[in-house]
Structures are given as C-alpha cells and as structure tokens.
Amino acid sequence: MTLVASDVRRPGEPLVAGTRPTRSAPPRPTKANGSKNRGFGRWLLESGLYSLTLGYASPRSFFAVAPDSWPGDPAIGQRLLMGELLARGSAGAVAPESDDPPWRRSGASGLWVDALNGFAWLRDLRDCGDPAAAALAVRLVDDWSNREGRWSPVTWKREVLAERIVSWIRHYDWLATAADPEFPARFVFSLARQRTxxxxxxxxxxVGHEAVAAFKALIFVDLAFLRDGKHFEKSLDQTLSRLAKFVKRYVLHDGIVAERAPQLQLAVLRHLIDVRSALGSAERRAPPEILAAIDRMAPLLRFYRHGDGGLALFNGAWEADRTLIDLVLARSGSSESAPTMALASGFQRLAAGTSLVITDAGSPPGRGMDGIAHAGTLSFEMSAAHERLIVNCGTFPGAPRDWRHFMRYTAAHSTAVVDDTNSSEITDHGSLEYRAGNVVVDRADNDGAQWLDMMHDGYRSLYGIIHRRRLWLSADGGDLRGEDTFTGHEGRMVTVPDKRFIVRFHLHPAVKATLAQSGQAVLMRLPSGRGWRLRASGAGIGLAESIYLGEEGRVRRTEQIVLVGQVPMEGSTVKWALTRMEG
Structure with a gap:
C-alpha cells in the first residue's frame, strides 16, 4: 500500500509530502523476449511493407453516416481559425502545410497531441460561424493524410484513431462544401487505410470504454462503405455482434460501467447513443443488447448527478459539462429517475429535503478495469440544493501528472485513512493490488430517515483492522449523522494497535469553514448564505489544506475537516454530526 503524498500531519498543519511503504506483491510474469518482440512489432508497423497492406481493396463509394449533431464550442473554433488549438488545458499552433507540422510535435502535451489527432475539434470549427472554417478543416484533413499516412504510435494510437474515424465521417458533408472535386477520393482512401x-x-x-469507442468507429466506417459490397456487410454484422456481447458484460446489471467511473458512464452512454443513431440513419435497428444498455445506463447517469447538475467525483471524475449531460440524457430517450442504490457496483444514494448524499459502498473495479480507479472505498459526497458541501478531490485529464496520481489516494477522499495508508494499493503500473474487498452494505428506511451500514477490509491484512461506517440522514435532510469504527475482524483484537486514523471531509472550494466552540466544532458557510455545523466525539477535530480538481482545467485550493485519533487494541469509534443551521 502507498501513503498519501499530500497528507495532514496534525489538525491545522498544511499538506506535506509523505512516504510510500508498500506491501510485498508477487512479481508479475514476464517473457524474456517480450521487449524484443515488441520492438520487432513496432518496426513492422512502421515499415513500408505494412503501409502497403493498409491500401488493399480500397472502397469506391462512401455514404455519410448520421451527421454530427453534438454542439461545438464556437470560441475554440474561432481560436483555431487564428492558428491555435486549445485542448485539454494546453494551447498550440496549428498551421496546415507548414514546415512545423503539429501532428507529432515534440514538447507538446501528450493530451493536446491526442486531441489534435482525434479531430473532435471539427465540430468547434463547424459551429464557429465563419465561412472560412470548412476550407481550413479540409486543408487540415489533407495535411494529416499527406504526413501521417504511415502508422505511428502517436497519430495512430487506437483510441485516437477511433475518435478520428468517427469525426471525419460525421463531418464529411460539411467538409465537402469547401472541398475540391478530388477530395472525396483522397478522403475515402485515407479512411479505408485507417479502418484496416x-x-x-x-x-x-x-477493454473497457476504449473497446466501446473502437467498436463504434468500426461500425461507423463499415456503414459508410456498406454500399461497396458484401465484405463490409459481413464486417458490420460481426462488429455489431461483438459490441452487443461486450456491453452485456461491461455494463453491469445495475446500469453502471465496469470501471465504476461517472465520467465514463457519460462517455460510454454517448457512444452507444451515437451507434444507435448511425444505424438508424442507415435504416437499421441496433441490437437489443445495445438498446437495453442505453436504457439501463441513463438512470444511473442521473444517479451520479449532484444538485448543481454536475457529476460526483469518484474514480477519476470531474464535474463535467452540465449542458452535455442534459443533452445525452435527453437523447437517450429514457425518463426513468435515478435509483436509490446500484446493487452490482455498490453505490448508494440518500436524498431527503434538499440534501443529497452519494457514497461508494462497493469493491473497487476488477483487474483490467482498474487503470484509473481510486482507493476511495466508503467515501461520500454531499450537496445541499444546488451547492456542493462535502466532496472528493476529483481529477481531470489535463491535470499535472503527479496530481492525477495523488488524487487516487484514499486521503484525497471523504473517508477514513489508517496509518496514512491507502485502503487499496495503487501500484507503480497504475492498477490496484490488495484492494478493499469484502465490502458489505446494509440499507434501511425508518419514518423517512435513511440508514447505511457499510464496512470494508482494506486494512485487515496490514493491521487487522476493519473499517465500518454508518450514515443516517434525517427525513428533512437537515441532519447527517455518521459513525466510523475501527475494530478487529469478527470481534477479535486489532493485531497492530496504536495506528493513527484520520476521518476526512474535503470541502468544496466555495465553502468557507471556521473552527468554533473552542475547537469542538466547525462552521461551514455556503455561497447562498446557508450554514452547516460539524461536531464530533472520539477524535480531535481540525482544519487543514486540501486541493480540488473537480473543475476541468483548474487546480483550486480548498480546506478539509479532519478528525484524528488512534486505534488501540480493542478498537476505536468516532461519531460525528453534520447539521444544517437555521437562520
């Protein structure tokens, strides 16, 4: 397990760098000739011989599939017209046919290069309202085709390739308005090579969302070439069958994607809606598994939304674009409301009055789906009406790399941490080991009040400690009570006693917090003027610095409330109450 790299030493002290003790993990099997094989494979892909095979049996016809109807950002389009692309928090010059081609520019952010080569910015150019935009787009498509016709690990990366294929196809009609008569042949030739x-x-x-994006791209391009013969008909049927089987497993029974990540819930639902739309434009019906997945996923996207319309911050999420979320939900065709729980993935939702609590009461994603998973088991977020109060730290793709890593730590979540150690170990290669398994949750309602009783064993192998968290939300939503207990397994004594615990409540940056009642409580004031108070027993209470990465492109300072104590051999319990202040 790893220690949090930005942690609280004592209440009131600033965030400081930590150390990283780990458990001994079994070595992963490797092949002695693995690097040699990978090197040969890359050489072969970059060779002229492989490039020749991509041009085999190019189609002679093209059918524009479901023109893009997602809104672009006119401001980004106008900036691109002036020769600069803003993407993922970075900006870079883009000039077609220049001596400084941008497609593999050294020194540029990898996320910016991916966004440039993905061509999703075509919709920004399209919506900027300038007659010159289509002509610029045609020149950039031609420039990419001329310079990047041969495979490279940068410009032909699988997820980037899939995004580019879909973007090109969906904007073909618009591109054609400014193209010369030979453009269609060049366009189809390049597109066919990428399809191959x-x-x-x-x-x-x-695996995961990348597989859905790739299947979607292949469906789009096969539909585009469908009129050219039975070859594409067979390929389309095979891909639809594979996607149908995949989503049946990948979208869990409760409607949440296997990575358990709100931002991927949004992205994958949008992909499947696009597939349904593309098939409809070709007068084909989507497989029932895809239609069923859309119907299951939409209510769970609503499940993840706070009162402000943005997403909860679990497993690498940021708040996201509220307008886009609204549009995806509208186009899903589902009007089903958010459920109170997601049984397969373990998430729980408590709603009463204007208060909303969303908690992660499930096991972390399994191997292969855990590349961005956070060690935030039993963490929760709370909003009051349209304002966020208690949050996790969140993250976004363009954030500094170290911060993206640190935000996966347990200490970056509103839950309890024992001995500054993650509840699931985040390995150097990004996956999880020794994850918090055996996560148990029980739920009950009583006269409008709601109870959650949860526990996980993420600290059992190290310290013999089980973390149990109980939450109770009053019927009017004005009182949230909590109890965090640290005990031995099945009533036994803790095997490694006197370890420090910290129960954390990260606050949204808009919340102003002050210590009150001689340091026995914390008062919180929201922008609306509404107030909340947190009191606790069984631990010392204090304020410390924190970081919020829930808004894409911004790293904001904020605060966290910390409850600090130790776990003796017989165990320890800390009780706390978060109460709305009237007047």
Missing amino acids: HLRRALRTGL
Missing part, C-alpha cells in the same frame, strides 16, 4: 488498421487492432483485445 483499426480492425486489426481490435483482434489484439481492448
């Missing part, structure tokens, strides 16, 4: 490589790449196996 993507189809081969899918044979090597993709």
